[in-house]
Amino acid sequence: MIAVQTNVKVLYVEDEPGARDMLTRLLKRRIRDVKVAKNGQEALELFMAFRPDIVITDIKMPFLNGLELIRHIRAIDEHVQIIITTAYDDNDFFIRAIEYGVNHFILKPIDHEKFLQSLQHSIYQRQLELELEKQKQYTRTIIDFQENLICILNEERLLDCNLSFQRFFGKEQMEQLRAGRTHVCDYFLHEPGYFYMKGERRWIRPLIDRTIPFLKVKLMCNRGEEHVFLVKATSFPDEQESYLVVFTDITALEEESKRNEFLATKDPLTKTFNRLKFDEFFTREIQRAKRYKHTFSIILFDIDHFKKVNDTYGHDVGDAVLVRMCEAISNRLRDCDIFARWGGEEFIILAPATSRTGAYRLAESLRHLVETVHFPKVGHITCSFGVCEYEQGMTKEQMVKRADEALYEAKREGRNRVVVNE
Incomplete structure (x- = not known):
């Protein structure tokens, strides 16, 4: 399920009234800012004024067809996400659409689940692009305004x-550097993700030769604080053995990037993994199970009568219930278990190296745990669980379907129980 998006703008183009009304309602439940056009010409005018993040368009339309509209849009904006809804099913059409930079194709009649998946992916890609642009702006700001560390080196000494360079390294390290007893690269910290070349003083050469545009290194200043730098270098025109090296401090940017990476993988309310990140773990676990003949299980569960909680106490209380329940369950799970919000009040757990028997025991313990937790205003709630163990050759979709069938059976049998798909 897509949470309501307040910072995404969508332009939807469809000339057929029935299809337009149906998909418009679907969009407006998930996107705050939606504009609708009835034909290609109207859509192009709206695009110029509205500048959406995502365009969803039919192909066969009066005045200006979908492919012509997309061609005009791409001339204006190369980055906007474009989703086509069409009844066409021929290679020439798809080749032309790909040439125009279409991101997703949805064949009519529209499968809402597939459509929402494409929409979610487009939202995610657009947000990544915006975040990347934001980070580039941060970098430019840092380079323009921060006091960079600037030095002149040869391959032997400073x-x-x-x-700024002197203050960063301090008196003792500066004496070592000036005397040639140490080199700048000797102070690079050896950590994954950062350039490191202990004792090799030709580390600048790839920067000078333009083999690589920059290096990302981590250094510790004389006060014991770690900083991350982008390093660029150039040689002097008449002195090919001397190099001007600039260290641009991107520590704040790196921390922001890591925070954004965290937010991109987590459900903002419950702090469990989101569906997109869970899918990455799920894919990896299936590949591992195929390769090493291991087994694992998934547990799909949701809160019984959760709509009644929201209707009776309001969504704020409902949200508090979700948060409290997820905290309790997270504390019970192993470090290797993957816990994610599947949608609404529905959650999923991936339990590595766990058979259906072990998964049943885990689900039963979680069922009992939830049943005993006291929730402010609400009191007590219950959950129903469906369990599926991986079998060789199964796909993700098949596992989820089986777990969902087991969950449905648990509901049908009276809720507050665990059912294992056999």
């Missing part, structure tokens, strides 16, 4: 440097 020749000169600015005050």
Whole structure:
């Protein structure tokens, strides 16, 4: 399920009234800012004024057909996400659409689940692009305004440097550098994701040769604080053995990037993994199970009569119930278990190296746990669980379907129980 998007703008184009009304309602339940056009010409005018993040368009339309509309849009904006809804099913059409940079194809009649998956992917891609652009702006700001560490090096020693460089390394390390007893690369910290080349003083050469545009390194200043830098270098025109090296501090940007990476993988309310990240773990676990003949299980569950909680106490209380329940369950799970929000009040757990018997025991313990937790205002709630163990050759979709069938059976048998798909 897509949470309501307040920072995404969507333009939807469809000339057929019935299809337009149906999909418009679906969109407006999930996207706050939606504009609708009845034909290609109207859509192009709206695009110019509205500048949406995502365009969803039919192909066969009066005045200006969908492919012509897309061609005009791509001339204006290369990054906008484009989803086509069409009854066409021929290779020439798809080749032309791909040439125009279409991101997703949805064949009519529209499968709402597939459509929402495509929409979610487009939202995610657009947000990544915006975040990347934001980070680029941060980098430019840092380069323009921060006091960079600037030094002149040859392959043997430090020749000169600015005050920021001296303050960063401190008196003792500066003496070592100036005397040639140490080199700048000797202070690079050896950590994954950062450039490291201990004792190799030709580390600048790839920057000078333009083999790579920059290096990302981590250094510790004389006060014991770790900083991350982007390193660029150039040689002097008449002195090919001397290099001007600039260290641009991107520590704040790196921390922001890691925070954004965290947010991109988590459900903002419950802090469990989101569906997109869970799918990555799920794919990896199936590949591992195929390769090593291991087994694992998934547990799909939801809260019984949760709509009644929202209707009786309001969505704020309902949200508090979700948060409290997820905290309790997270504390009970193993470190290797993957816990994610599947949608609404429905959640999923991936339990590595766990048979259906072990998964049943885990689900039963969680069922009992939830049943005993006291929730403010609401009191007590219950959950129903469906369990499926991986069998060789199964796909993700098949596992989820079986777990969902087991969950449905648990509901049908009276709720607050665990059912294992056999």
